[in-house]
Amino acid sequence: MKRRLMNNIGLKILAFFAALLLWLIVVNIDDPVVDKTFSNIPVTVTNEEVLTADPKNPQTFQIVDGTQTVNVTVVGKRKLLNEIKAEDILATADMKELTLKTQIPIDVTVNGYEGRYSSAYATPRNLQVKLEKEQGKKFPITPTTTGTVRDGYVLGEIASDPESVFIRGPESVISKISRVTAEVDVSGMSSDSVLKSQLTLYDEDNNEIDQSLLTNNLGSKGVGVSIQLLHTKKVSLEFDTSGISAAPGYAFSEITYEPQEIHVSGKSDALDSITSIQVPRSALEISGVSEKTEKIVDITPYLPDDISLADENAGTVVVSISVEKNGTKSFELPLGSIAVNNLAENLKLTYGMAENIEIQVRGPREILDKLEAGVDITANIDLKSCKEAGTYEVPVNVQYPASCSLEQSIKVKVVLESKE
DSSP states (O other), X not given: OHHHHHTOHHHHHHHXXXXXXXXXXXXXXXXXXXXXXXXXXXEEEEOGGGGGSSTTSOEEEEEOTTTTEEEEEEEEEHHHHHHOOGGGEEEEEEGGGOBTTTEEEEEEXXXXXXXXXXXXXXXXXXXXXXXXXXXXXXXXEEEEEXXXXXXTEEEEEEEEESSEEEEEEEHHHHTTOOEEEEEXXXXXXXXXXXXXXXXXXXXXXXXXXXXXXXXXXXXXXXXXXXXXXXXXXXEEXXXXXXXEEEOTTEEEEEEEEESSEEEEEEOHHHHHTXXXXXXXGGGGOEEEEOSOEEEEEEOGGGSOTTOEESSTTOOEEEEEEEEEETTEEEEEEOGGGSEEESOOTTEEEEESOOSXXXXXXXXXXXXXXXXXXXXXXXXXXXXXXOOSSXXXXXXXXXXXXTTOEESSOOEEEEEEEEOO
């Protein structure tokens, strides 16, 4: 019986296939064939040049329906799929296979794993495109900066190289371009430099435009932005007041102005030669002044040719012209120097005005010339009757020498608010 079993060829074949089947079952249980999906795989379009083959009617395309990226499913052994990474997967759409002028089949390959996986396919299976006329247009490049240069410097001339760019792409995208910028970061810069930049395109609503379907003529050099830095310096102002005349019975007293210094910029040798800005008579030509008068002066026209404002918006100077009645003298007291009496503990005070108060005192000239505001001339307000939050006009009590008199009464506007 034993010999018959050992010599039974059919039984041996059956045992071999049984063993093979068992081995396949064990192998597949240990490393089965499964599928794995990789998301957001970009689709690369190849052979785009077929759209421009006809020079009389060059075309380009736009990807629609969100098929610029796809999900890719790879079928293969589990151990193999665990090795595959998203960057190994290449999804391509060959423009030569365009059908119905709207669809291109997407082909998937897994680089480095060719022949080792069962299959791979994209979802969706086709790249959806829209053909349209190709257009090219030249745009100026506007250089822009972010950040702040080192203290003691300001930005001078800023220029892009090249100054313009030729952009080609779908007509519908080109028509949306409103401006082209090249932005660079100048944080901490202290010397002239040329910085590399990338182009950014914007539409008329200041929205950034996707450049994936566009090409330009900048080549590998790209665009550079040259930055010039200028030194800065604070200089004083000198006004010619010979054009100011007071009304009959008054005498011109003085001018005060803010700011008292301005911040200018220029090359170091130009800044070394300047100590002040001379403002001519024509800037303050005014007659018949009988009260304190303010005049706005733009000092920009009086800057030397090689000097500019460090801040182009800071060229305005407010000039206050003071006159005095014959036998009087004017004094200015800052609001903060006014003593406040009887302010309720539950209230806080601010002034409803920004300017200093002007006090005109009459007396002998030899005494007036010796008086000093804040020392001989002082002021206070009494808020005894102001017990609730609100806005009040209160008289200012002025203290001055007994030999003098006050020309006019003075009031200030105070705002009282409850303390939190």
